[in-house]
Amino acid sequence: MNKTLQQKNTRYFLIWLPLVLLIGTTLFYFLMSTHAHHMEEEQLELTQENIWNMLATGRETLPFHITGEYDLEKGNPVQADLLHAQRDTSIYYPASKEWVPFKILTEQRLLKGQHYQLTTYISSREITHLVIKVFIADVFVFILLLAAIVIINRKSSGLLWKPFYATMKEVNEYDIIKNESFQLPTQTGIREFDQLNQVITTLIGNVTQAYRNQKQFVENAAHELQTPLAIIRSKLDLLINSPHLTEETASLLADITAANDRLSQMNKNLLLLTKIDNHQFPDQSEINVSVAIDKLLTYYQEYYDGALPQIRKSIQPDIHLYANTSLLEILINNLINNAFVHNLPNGYIHIELDSRSLTIENTGHTIEGATDRLFERFSKGREQSNTTGLGLSLVKRICLIYHFDVSYTYAENIHRITVTFPQS
Amino acid sequence: MKLLVIEDERSLLTSIVQYFNQEKFLCETAGSYEEGVRKIEDFRYDCIILDINLPGGSGLQLLKHLRLNKSRDGVIIISARDSLDDKIDGLDLGADDYLTKPFHLSELNARVRALIRRKYAEGASVLQVGPLKADLPSRTIIYADQPIPLSKNEYDLLLFLMTNKNRVVSRQAIAEHIHDGPSEQIPSSDFVYSHIKNLKRKLKEKGCQEIIHTVYGLGYKLST
Numbered sequence: 164m165n166k167t168l169q170q171k172n173t174r175y176f177l178i179w180l181p182l183v184l185l186i187g188t189t190l191f192y193f194l195m196s197t198h199a200h201h202m203e204e205e206q207l208e209l210t211q212e213n214i215w216n217m218l219a220t221g222r223e224t225l226p227f228h229i230t231g232e233y234d235l236e237k238g239n240p241v242q243a244d245l246l247h248a249q250r251d252t253s254i255y256y257p258a259s260k261e262w263v264p265f266k267i268l269t270e271q272r273l274l275k276g277q278h279y280q281l282t283t284y285i286s287s288r289e290i291t292h293l294v295i296k297v298f299i300a301d302v303f304v305f306i307l308l309l310a311a312i313v314i315i316n317r318k319s320s321g322l323l324w325k326p327f328y329a330t331m332k333e334v335n336e337y338d339i340i341k342n343e344s345f346q347l348p349t350q351t352g353i354r355e356f357d358q359l360n361q362v363i364t365t366l367i368g369n370v371t372q373a374y375r376n377q378k379q380f381v382e383n384a385a386h387e388l389q390t391p392l393a394i395i396r397s398k399l400d401l402l403i404n405s406p407h408l409t410e411e412t413a414s415l416l417a418d419i420t421a422a423n424d425r426l427s428q429m430n431k432n433l434l435l436l437t438k439i440d441n442h443q444f445p446d447q448s449e450i451n452v453s454v455a456i457d458k459l460l461t462y463y464q465e466y467y468d469g470a471l472p473q474i475r476k477s478i479q480p481d482i483h484l485y486a487n488t489s490l491l492e493i494l495i496n497n498l499i500n501n502a503f504v505h506n507l508p509n510g511y512i513h514i515e516l517d518s519r520s521l522t523i524e525n526t527g528h529t530i531e532g533a534t535d536r537l538f539e540r541f542s543k544g545r546e547q548s549n550t551t552g553l554g555l556s557l558v559k560r561i562c563l564i565y566h567f568d569v570s571y572t573y574a575e576n577i578h579r580i581t582v583t584f585p586q587s
Numbered sequence: 588m589k590l591l592v593i594e595d596e597r598s599l600l601t602s603i604v605q606y607f608n609q610e611k612f613l614c615e616t617a618g619s620y621e622e623g624v625r626k627i628e629d630f631r632y633d634c635i636i637l638d639i640n641l642p643g644g645s646g647l648q649l650l651k652h653l654r655l656n657k658s659r660d661g662v663i664i665i666s667a668r669d670s671l672d673d674k675i676d677g678l679d680l681g682a683d684d685y686l687t688k689p690f691h692l693s694e695l696n697a698r699v700r701a702l703i704r705r706k707y708a709e710g711a712s713v714l715q716v717g718p719l720k721a722d723l724p725s726r727t728i729i730y731a732d733q734p735i736p737l738s739k740n741e742y743d744l745l746l747f748l749m750t751n752k753n754r755v756v757s758r759q760a761i762a763e764h765i766h767d768g769p770s771e772q773i774p775s776s777d778f779v780y781s782h783i784k785n786l787k788r789k790l791k792e793k794g795c796q797e798i799i800h801t802v803y804g805l806g807y808k809l810s811t
Binding site: 386389392395397398399403404408410413417489 | 596598599602603605606609667671688689690691692693738739740754755757759760802803804805806
């Protein structure tokens with residue numbers, strides 16, 4: 164699984180930092196031990212020097228033995244190979260009933276014709292304690308350091324990546340259809356993100372421009388087509404009134420008329436789509452959807468004069484939506500019309516409306532191929548040469564405007580389109 | 588009846604003129620804004636068919652000019668623009684009707700005749716075509732002094748045929764004429780057939796002879 168940048172970063176820190184700190188701490192320990200050892204040595208030598216000096220001046224009589232400090236003996240009782248080097252020993256203290264470890268150094272000198280041997284002592288317990296204490300303090304500091312590094316890192320990367328997440332959010336929310344201007348901040352305080360934002364702004368600007376050009380082209384093309392369509396239609400109206408009409412030409416004319424009518428409808432729908440894209444339906448009002456559906460059904464019943472599939476309704480009264488009247492009418496009409504056109508003989512259509520959703524269910528042939536393209540332009544079912552292929556595309560576009568969710572399901576010759584209204 | 592058609596698209600202009608000539612209208616034409624202004628200043632017309640996009644100016648401008656001169660000439664706007672705003676603008680400026688391109692000539696004819704009826708033949712609320720009489724205010728068709736019970740669609744259809752008497756009216760023109768669903772949707776013409784069938788049956792029941800004829804697969808004609 165992919166982790167976030169921060170998680171990944173923290174993970175690296177948690178793997179490598181303790182390792183580095185462990186090595187560091189060990190090194191520190193050994194270094195300190197060596198230094199402590201060296202210090203003991205110096206201390207022993209210093210004491211030696213002091214005592215020899217006192218002995219040499221001989222002004223005072225020195226005690227020959229102080230426990231834990233030094234031993235002074237006449238003669239050379241110790242073998243020469245033990246001289247000049249630190250040795251370990253321990254002395255029993257009866258008062259505290261413990262053996263205390265000591266470091267000792269033994270030297271021999273000849274003073275005023277007399278051989279002396281001096282052994283100086285230094286307790287190694289205090290030094291060891293000190294080393295351990297410092298070491299523990301060090302470990303504690305290191306752990307603190309580790310925690311601080313991880314926390315600071317998390318905090319700072321959260322702050323550092325803030326512009327990135329802001330950019331991501333904005334890009335994610337950008338909808339080309341809504342025709343909004345898009346500008347990412349170019350003063351984030353981080354040069355890389357400034358550049359990123361710059362690049363994305365340019366990219367989206369170009370894409371939007373291309374989209375607008377495309378839209379403009381469709382719009383212009385559709386507008387320009389109106390006039391030739393009008394001419395063809397008028398000429399056809401004249402032709403069918405020609406006194407020299409034969410059955411053969413009439414049949415040709417009928418086909419031309421039908422094709423021309425379809426072309427007109429297609430063009431009209433294309434214009435409608437561009438108008439919706441251009442937000443040319445701004446007026447909104449409270450619409451009683453229940454009434455609108457009933458009105459439309461009445462119209463269909465009158466218009467088609469009984470040649471309709473069976474209509475089943477379960478429509479809750481007084482369901483209101485806030486939308487543009489024309490668009491909502493087109494939406495409902497296209498859905499119902501779609502259910503009529505793609506129905507089976509002796510089929511039915513079921514219309515269900517409540518405050519959450521509008522569901523239109525109808526019997527119909529199996530749709531071949533992928534149904535996810537159903538709402539796209541010119542995506543058509545079979546045997547439907549007399550449809551424009553734009554009806555459901557309009558539905559989708561209108562739903563998009565009002566944040567309705569539209570979904571399609573199919574099971575055993577039953578097609579079902581559900582429009583879910585946003586719950587405020 | 589005198590008609591002025593102001594339309595820059597030559598081909599469409601000749602179609603309209605040809606159609607209305609056959610309807611025994613006297614047709615004048617103008618292909619540009621200036622020409623239109625000249626004609627409306629010099630003559631009176633029963634009806635002016637006016638395109639909005641004209642070389643030299645807007646048809647709406649021309650309409651404004653016309654109404655400023657206190658002319659009461661009937662005006663029907665024909666335009667490729669079909670937004671509600673455009674329609675409202677046109678009607679606000681004093682147009683009597685608004686028809687979106689592409690339209691059927693039979694529809695334009697019906698609109699022109701309705702306009703002339705409203706504007707000039709005040710009181711003449713009865714349209715007599717052959718043996719049929721249409722009482723417009725009460726929306727009834729009378730045959731031999733007896734009203735024929737018709738549905739709304741059937742009445743509209745019959746009146747449309749009567750207005751376009753002795754002409755072939757295409758099925759699509761009928762479908763669009765009697766359609767009153769959402770304006771963006773051109774209705775299917777498949778169901779005109781059943782309306783015609785019912786209409787013929789009802790006429791026959793009242794003893795009216797066959798006056799509606801089917802012309803191949805193209806449309807219908809009411810002959811007198």
